[in-house]
Amino acid sequence: NSKVIQTPRYLVKGQGQKAKMRCIPEKGHPVVFWYQQNKNNEFKFLINFQNQEVLQQIDMTEKRFSAECPSNSPCSLEIQSSEAGDSALYLCASSSNSDYTFGSGTRLLVI
Amino acid sequence: QEKVQQSPESLIVPEGAMVSLNCSFSDSASQSIWWYQQHPGKGPKALISIFSNGNKKEGRLTVYLNRASLHVSLHIKDSQPSDSAVYLCAVSNYGNEKITFGAGTKLTIKP
Numbered sequence: 252n253s254k255v256i257q258t259p260r261y262l263v264k265g266q267g268q269k270a271k272m273r274c275i276p277e278k279g280h281p282v283v284f285w286y287q288q289n290k291n292n293e294f295k296f297l298i299n300f301q302n303q304e305v306l307q308q309i310d311m312t313e314k315r316f317s318a319e320c321p322s323n324s325p326c327s328l329e330i331q332s333s334e335a336g337d338s339a340l341y342l343c344a345s346s347s348n349s350d351y352t353f354g355s356g357t358r359l360l361v362i
Numbered sequence: 363q364e365k366v367q368q369s370p371e372s373l374i375v376p377e378g379a380m381v382s383l384n385c386s387f388s389d390s391a392s393q394s395i396w397w398y399q400q401h402p403g404k405g406p407k408a409l410i411s412i413f414s415n416g417n418k419k420e421g422r423l424t425v426y427l428n429r430a431s432l433h434v435s436l437h438i439k440d441s442q443p444s445d446s447a448v449y450l451c452a453v454s455n456y457g458n459e460k461i462t463f464g465a466g467t468k469l470t471i472k473p
Binding site for chain 1: 392396398400403404405406407408411448450454459460461462463465466473
């Protein structure tokens with residue numbers, strides 16, 4: 252069982268709706284990542300945090316995606332206005348000193 | 363930007379065979395190279411990592427890293443049907459920066 256907990260497991264949204272998913276990182280891991288994995292198994296890095304502060308993020312994240320990692324609360328990734336192309340597996344990972352652990356992902360389907 | 367390429371795209375072998383998976387990366391300064399296993403609908407699970415030139419063995423797995431040729435390989439001895447999965451090669455430069463994944467090799471072990 253993964254030590255990184257992601258919820259919900261599945262998410263179905265209509266185009267234009269908000270989609271929000273959550274992640275509880277592994278205890279003691281200060282860095283949290285969000286990745287998008289498409290149906291061709293390709294990974295796209297979205298954003299990462301260290302102790303609640305954003306380290307890096309891609310342009311896509313800056314526009315329709317928002318993410319946060321508040322202290323003492325789950326991290327979250329929210330898509331403000333879902334598009335069909337956002338349908339993918341969203342993976343959260345946490346790390347400490349090059350030791351990465353992935354969650355099981357949230358499978359988003361935008362119809 | 364780091365590029366990671368894996369070969370072959372897919373591989374079918376009989377149970378008990380030795381499996382060899384290949385990965386090439388573009389940045390010689392890449393610090394950590396990881397191999398992950400991913401089953402359908404699940405998050406990637408870390409199998410083995412290597413930092414120094416040479417080889418590393420863990421159970422049925424052996425990984426070889428050649429930094430001069432920017433190549434790393436994973437070998438699975440005595441393959442089992444339960445080894446059937448997508449195998450992902452991933453590279454990172456620093457402990458807490460994003461990791462870059464290859465597109466994976468889909469491995470099928472036939473009983």
